[in-house]
Amino acid sequence: MLIKRTSMITGKERTLDIDVTKEQLDDYANGTLIQVAFPNLSPSDREFIKTGMTDVEWEETFRSDDHDNIS
Secondary structure, three states, X not given: OEEEEEOOOXXXXXXXXXXXXXXXXXXXXXXXXXXXXXXXXXXXXXXXXXXXXXXXHHHHHHOOOOOOOOO
């Protein structure tokens, strides 16, 4: 099913083809936890449904360039 979302971070609208049913989307919209509503999806696909963010956008937004400075 084609799922259209707008990124919470950049405001960019994207559409992905994700293996979900209308019933699953309805369950999620009615308050079912995302991991329960979509047990068949990867964390990346669930994140896209929830926030509109792709893996690339997530990495660019939240990567830490300071990862080697841990004592």
